[in-house]
Structure formats: C-alpha cells, structure tokens
Amino acid sequence: MAPPIDSTRFEQIKASGDLPSPKGVALAIMRLANQDDVSMPEMARIIRTDPAFVGRLIKAANGVIGYGRRPIASVQDALTVLGMPAVRTMALGFSLLTNYRVGTCQEFNYANFWSSSLAAAVMTQLISLKTRAAAPDEIYCLGLLARIGELALVTLYPAECGAILRELAADSSLNQLELESRRFGMNHAELGAAMLADWGMPRVFTEAAYQSAISSDHDYPEGSRERAVTDTLLLANATGALCVASEQERGVLTRRMLMLGSRLSLDEVATTELCDNTVKSWLDWCVLLNVEASPLPSFESLHLAAVQTDAAELPPEAEFSPIAATRHVVPHAAPTKPRVLLAMPDTVVRTAIEKLLCDASYEVSTAKDTGMAIELVIDYEPDMLIIDDVLLEQGGENLLVQIRHTRIGRGLFVLLLGQRVDEEFKVLAYEQGADDVVEKPVSPRLLLARLNAGRRISSLHQELERDREEMRHFAAELAVSNRRLQEVAMIDPLTGFPNRRLFIDRMLQEWAASTRNRRPLSCIVIDIDHFRRVNDAYGPEVGDSVLRQVCQSIRSALRTQDMVARTGGNEFLVMCPDTAIEAAQACAERLRAAVEGADIVSGMLKLRLTISLGVATRDSSISDADTLIRRAEYAVEVAKKEGRNRISNMQMHPPGH
CATH class of the missing domain: 1.10.3210.10 (Hypothetical protein af1432)
Structure with a gap:
C-alpha cells in the first residue's frame, strides 16, 4: 500500500491552487460526469464545445474497439464505447497535458x-x-x-x-x-x-x-x-x-x-x-x-x-x-540579456526595431500576428512586450486581456505603439492592460528610454517573484518540519508502527472509500498471549526486545495493502481494505503462524510466543468504523477465552451469543 500523505497536508496543498489541475471545458466535463443523472446527449453537448477534445475522444474510442470494426465517428458513439468514468479521466489527462506542457x-x-x-x-x-x-x-x-x-x-x-x-x-x-x-x-x-x-x-x-x-x-x-x-x-x-x-x-x-x-x-x-x-x-x-x-x-x-x-x-x-x-x-x-517580444505585422518596421534593440543589448523575438504573439508569450517568457496597435485593429482587441490572464503575462511590461496617441487611445490602452504607450513613427531614443523604464519595472517584478519563491521555500521547509512532527506524534517509537490515532484516521478514509465503491473492508485485532509474564519475569528491556521481534514477524506476514498499528502494550490493529471475510481469515492465519514459528531471542534467552486474533468484516449490521473495530475486539476476547493461539471472527461468534 502506498504510504499516505497526511490528509490535512494534502488538503492544504490542494487549497493552494498550485497542484496541476484541469481547466476550462475539461473541468466542466469532469463535474458533469460526477453527476448521477447526467445524460449522454447533455455530455455530448459539452464535449462538442471543445473540438480538440472531440478528436482525441474519438481516437481513443477507436483504439478501444480494435481493428476490423466499424470506426467510431461521433461523440455519442465514443461516449457509449468509453463510458462516463473513462471520459472523465481522459478530460483530466488531456487538460493537464495542454496546460502543463511547459x-x-x-x-x-x-x-x-x-x-x-x-x-x-x-x-x-x-x-x-x-x-x-x-x-x-x-x-x-x-x-x-x-x-x-x-x-x-x-x-x-x-x-x-x-x-x-x-x-x-x-x-x-x-x-x-x-x-x-x-x-x-x-x-x-x-x-x-x-x-x-x-x-x-x-x-x-x-x-x-x-x-x-x-x-x-x-x-x-x-x-x-x-x-x-x-x-x-x-x-x-x-x-x-x-x-x-x-x-x-x-x-x-x-x-x-x-x-x-x-x-x-x-x-x-x-x-x-x-x-x-x-x-x-x-x-x-x-x-x-x-x-x-x-x-x-x-x-x-x-x-x-x-x-x-x-x-x-x-x-x-x-x-x-x-x-x-x-x-x-x-x-x-551568466545573467542573460533582457528578453523583448516584438509583435507587429509590418516586416520592414519590425526588422528595423529588432536591429535597434539587438544593438542595445536586448534579446529579441518577433511575432507577426496575435496568435503567434500569445504563443510566444507563453513559450518565450519575455520580460517586456512591444506590440503594434495594428494587431488590435485586426480582430485582436482582447489580445492584451488574454496575455494578462496568463501566468507570464501578469508580470510582463507591455509597451503599445499607436498611430494617434490621444487621451482616448491612452485610456483604452491602459484599461486593456498596457503599461505605457509610444506614438508612431517611433523615435529610437524615446523607445529605448521607455524600455529602460520598463526594464526597471520588470526587475522589480522579478525581485518580487524571487521574494515569493523564498517565501514558498520557507513555507515548504516549515511544512516538512510540521509533517515530521506529526509523523513523530503518530508513530509508536518502540515498534515503528503507526499509533491508534493515525490508524483511526486512515480507517475513516477507508470506510468512506468502502462506502463509495461498495468494496469490502476487514479489521483484525491482535493480542500477544501472556506477554505480561515476559515483562514480569525478565524485565522491561527484554520485553521491549521481544515485542520488536514479534512486530517483525507481524510485518513480514502482512500484505502490501494492509495497515498495522500498535494500540496498546501488547495489542495491535490491522486494517485490510478490499478484503472479504475469507481473505481476512487467511491473513489472520498467516499472522498467527508467523509469530508461532518465530524464534524470539534476547541474549541467552530463547522464547516461543503466540498470538490471539479477532477478525471482523463490514456488513449491513455495522454502521461505522468504530463498530467494526469493536466487533474485532470482541472476537479476540472470544479467542483468548477459547484457549489462545487461535482466530475468532464475528460471524462465528456474533456479540450476545
């Protein structure tokens, strides 16, 4: 079983909004797929709003049906072949690929x-x-x-x-x-x-x-x-x-x-x-x-x-x-040159300004249309953007708004070149996201002076980002320290097993998963037979050594998905997810045999110990996780009364009998 990340810590990471997550239409698809009463036509309508996802979905459906069959050609057929869960997960995967490719x-x-x-x-x-x-x-x-x-x-x-x-x-x-x-x-x-x-x-x-x-x-x-x-x-x-x-x-x-x-x-x-x-x-x-x-x-x-x-x-x-x-x-x-993205359709003017900037020790990349400009803002990650208002007049009036909505664009210095830089032009430019405007035809000295001012602003943004990065680093170190303190508080120092607090936390999570997925869940309680006699006869140091060796035997007999915790001096709890009563009984027998067959050695002392086990599996009569554990505790008491070194389960000995 994968070691759990502390649930509180994981929720904090999720809440930060920094984890890779789906966006746009993919998020709408995922939310809709989680609804029990969603219809295929309704889902198909949402999917059709994203032509790229339509193509990917149909290709995935054709991959499932194999070769030699009539190919899938519609969203409705693809939904029928794949089913809602797969469509939901594909929307997630393709959204992450699109939004986190850099x-x-x-x-x-x-x-x-x-x-x-x-x-x-x-x-x-x-x-x-x-x-x-x-x-x-x-x-x-x-x-x-x-x-x-x-x-x-x-x-x-x-x-x-x-x-x-x-x-x-x-x-x-x-x-x-x-x-x-x-x-x-x-x-x-x-x-x-x-x-x-x-x-x-x-x-x-x-x-x-x-x-x-x-x-x-x-x-x-x-x-x-x-x-x-x-x-x-x-x-x-x-x-x-x-x-x-x-x-x-x-x-x-x-x-x-x-x-x-x-x-x-x-x-x-x-x-x-x-x-x-x-x-x-x-x-x-x-x-x-x-x-x-x-x-x-x-x-x-x-x-x-x-x-x-x-x-x-x-x-x-x-x-x-x-x-x-x-x-x-x-x-x-070594420190790199300031990066400038020059976006303008006029090749002659663009080439002249590019040469001017390169001579002034700027690193320049160019774009001739709005689509290329947005793509280069994301891929090239410039420090400054010079954009011609002609691009805004060619159907790109929301270009600055789109750029400002990107992660890179939020801290980008944007200089807009305009043919008639009057008051109305400046107001509109600043409202859309420009930081400064320069009138065309461009004066080389004025352009370089404005860029120098933008360079100072860009440097301030970079310093601010470095400060934020240091704060994130400090927060990460603090989170690590807190996590380690939490782990210490939830781990038994003698055996290295989780304690009851951590076990109950995980048990509640597994109970919820069992309820949601309608999968079985079992619990085993272990009691080391006559362990007090070892402590009384040989002292606590020998007792601790014996206990650690018994724990090694228990650990070796558990499956990957099982979780064991020490809940008392010589008592342990085992959680068995996705495990019905027969498999839980078999797991308990492996545990019993492993401990019984182990040679316990402490100095010149050699001992053989046994354990008693109680098994309980969730059924309709068990309303919560606490009841499941109590049933297993009741079963282990029955095993001890019947002679120890044995297994009892609640089906064999229901409470009250």
Whole structure:
C-alpha cells in the first residue's frame, strides 16, 4: 500500500491552487460526469464545445474497439464505447497535458515527460487488449497519469526540484525518492498516488502507480489483478522511456522490456509486436496533441542491437527509472540579456526595431500576428512586450486581456505603439492592460528610454517573484518540519508502527472509500498471549526486545495493502481494505503462524510466543468504523477465552451469543 500523505497536508496543498489541475471545458466535463443523472446527449453537448477534445475522444474510442470494426465517428458513439468514468479521466489527462506542457523548472524536460507518458498510455491500452487485466479505456488514463507526481512536485517546488535533478545528474548513485522525502517530507510516488486517489482512480490503479514509481520488485500474488496491472504499467513505463531515450540507453531498455513482458506471459514475438504497434499509435497521438516525438527503429532491430552489445557495457539487469528521461540539466549561466517580444505585422518596421534593440543589448523575438504573439508569450517568457496597435485593429482587441490572464503575462511590461496617441487611445490602452504607450513613427531614443523604464519595472517584478519563491521555500521547509512532527506524534517509537490515532484516521478514509465503491473492508485485532509474564519475569528491556521481534514477524506476514498499528502494550490493529471475510481469515492465519514459528531471542534467552486474533468484516449490521473495530475486539476476547493461539471472527461468534 502506498504510504499516505497526511490528509490535512494534502488538503492544504490542494487549497493552494498550485497542484496541476484541469481547466476550462475539461473541468466542466469532469463535474458533469460526477453527476448521477447526467445524460449522454447533455455530455455530448459539452464535449462538442471543445473540438480538440472531440478528436482525441474519438481516437481513443477507436483504439478501444480494435481493428476490423466499424470506426467510431461521433461523440455519442465514443461516449457509449468509453463510458462516463473513462471520459472523465481522459478530460483530466488531456487538460493537464495542454496546460502543463511547459514550466519553470529548467532541469525538468516537460516535453519528454508528456511524450513518454503518451507512449505509456498507448502501451497499457494495447497490453490490456491482450491480457484483459483492466478495461482498455481506463488503463489508458492510468498510463497517461501514472507519473503525475513528478510533474506536481516540479510545479510546486521548481527551484528545489531543479537542485535535486542536478544532484542526480552529478551522482547517479543517489536515490531520488529519498532526496525528495528529505527535502519535502514526501516524494513524487506518494504525491502522485494521493492525487490519483483524489481524482477517483480505482485503488488497484493508484497502488500500481505507486509501486511502479518505487521499484519493479513487488510481492503481489501470482494471478492477482494487482500483479497484472502493476506489471502492465512497468512495461508501459519502460516503453515510454524507450521512446525518448538516447541510442546509448536503448539497449538496457530493450532487454528490460523483454524481461517485463515475460512477467505478463508475453514472448519476444508478442512483445516486439506490441512495441511496434505502440510506437505507430504513439506517433499519431503526438501529432494530434502537438507533442514532440521522433520515429524509432523497429523493436526487432533494437533487440538485435542489444544482443550484439557488450554485456559489460549494458547490463541486461540494469534498472532504468522513467524519470531519468525527464531530466534536462541546464548549467548555471551568466545573467542573460533582457528578453523583448516584438509583435507587429509590418516586416520592414519590425526588422528595423529588432536591429535597434539587438544593438542595445536586448534579446529579441518577433511575432507577426496575435496568435503567434500569445504563443510566444507563453513559450518565450519575455520580460517586456512591444506590440503594434495594428494587431488590435485586426480582430485582436482582447489580445492584451488574454496575455494578462496568463501566468507570464501578469508580470510582463507591455509597451503599445499607436498611430494617434490621444487621451482616448491612452485610456483604452491602459484599461486593456498596457503599461505605457509610444506614438508612431517611433523615435529610437524615446523607445529605448521607455524600455529602460520598463526594464526597471520588470526587475522589480522579478525581485518580487524571487521574494515569493523564498517565501514558498520557507513555507515548504516549515511544512516538512510540521509533517515530521506529526509523523513523530503518530508513530509508536518502540515498534515503528503507526499509533491508534493515525490508524483511526486512515480507517475513516477507508470506510468512506468502502462506502463509495461498495468494496469490502476487514479489521483484525491482535493480542500477544501472556506477554505480561515476559515483562514480569525478565524485565522491561527484554520485553521491549521481544515485542520488536514479534512486530517483525507481524510485518513480514502482512500484505502490501494492509495497515498495522500498535494500540496498546501488547495489542495491535490491522486494517485490510478490499478484503472479504475469507481473505481476512487467511491473513489472520498467516499472522498467527508467523509469530508461532518465530524464534524470539534476547541474549541467552530463547522464547516461543503466540498470538490471539479477532477478525471482523463490514456488513449491513455495522454502521461505522468504530463498530467494526469493536466487533474485532470482541472476537479476540472470544479467542483468548477459547484457549489462545487461535482466530475468532464475528460471524462465528456474533456479540450476545
């Protein structure tokens, strides 16, 4: 189970508004999809307001039905094929891709992040069509968003993440998750899992995203859905990394993909076919979404090259983290020239002013129309903008307003060039967002003087932004300190297990999820048999040593999704999400057998201990989480009365009998 981010902390991060989140039509689609009584025609009407999303939705639907079937051509048919949950998640994913394709962390390669995520999405869908591990439309969204925690961290803390990426580039032996945890009190795997859960992704998806981010090794049972989804995502992420990897890295990734394919019972032929089909579809998606992509050689040729490569040079067992593909280390450079965007349609005048500014040591980029101007404001991130009023007269009267609504545009110094700069012109210019106006034809000396004034204003904006960044950094450090204090307050210092307070908090969250998704939830209470005798006979130091060893046995017998807490001197609580009574009984038996079979050693002393366990599973007679725990506590008392070293459950011994 993914370690939880403190719920209060996560809500604070969400409330800040800095987390990647859907915007515009995508947000309307998501809200509408959450309504129980929404109709297909109503949803189709909202979707049709975004032609770009219409094309993406229809393409996704055609990918689900496979080849040889009548192609989907309408929004209504696409909705029928995909269903509301998948449409909701696709709207989320495509909105994030559109709105977060660039950012302020220079060391993070945003283009590679989205390109590799798209390839992973396509691969998960194609694998699921073969393995049936999950619905192809839903798992496509998982592939696209599985690494969202990486994007979220660099969005929240661009400077700090940049420093971490530089450290990793300088020393590849460092562990990124550990560096993030020390710096932020959380890592991208934890944050990503929390975001996916908050967006309503199924637990099996959030767990797969977390597991694939931390390691390719897992202990999910053979044949389980968790294992199939996680291995699917691991193979898909390796495919995404291959699509953006350098030639030197492809050998490692090719071998890794074949190994991961074997986990899914895919032979070399099947894996080769999947990869080639993925690359073909990925290139189509990249064109549709305007994402960078370069064609790859066939997987068969990559495999052949990998086989011929010296094994010592490219070890087949080498791990490759998908995040490595998003590192883009930029060395610290000397202070750059002020950047000016010059937007005017007249080529002759534009060229003359561009030369004037370049001679005055400005870095200049030019745009000839309103669309190019808005695009360059976002991509080029200028310090100042010079814009000709002719562009406003050519249907771009809201251009300044649009620019001011962008993140970059809020602090941009805007100088408007006008043919007749009278009072009415100035008032309108200032109302629309201009900072200064200059009359045409432009006087070179006056233009440079006004730009110098704008340069001072721009510098003040930059200083203010640096101050804000320092405050955000301080707030992040304070949040980390608070998180660590909270963790100390919620962790039992002797065993390292969560205490009852943290357990109840998580139990309430799981109860709500169980109610919402109609999934089973079980609870186990553990009592160490005759533990007081150990303390009385050998003293508290031996007792503490014995207790820690018993806890190790308990921990080793738990499944990944289970949570255990110490609630008393020798009492423990175990929460088992998505677990019916039979599976909970089996889990309890593993715990009992693990403790009974453990050799407890303290100095010259060797002991054998046992535990009694009470099991309770949610049913219609249990109204809340407290009642579920009380039922398990009642069951463990029955087990102790019946002779200890055994398991009792509430179905066998209901209260009052």
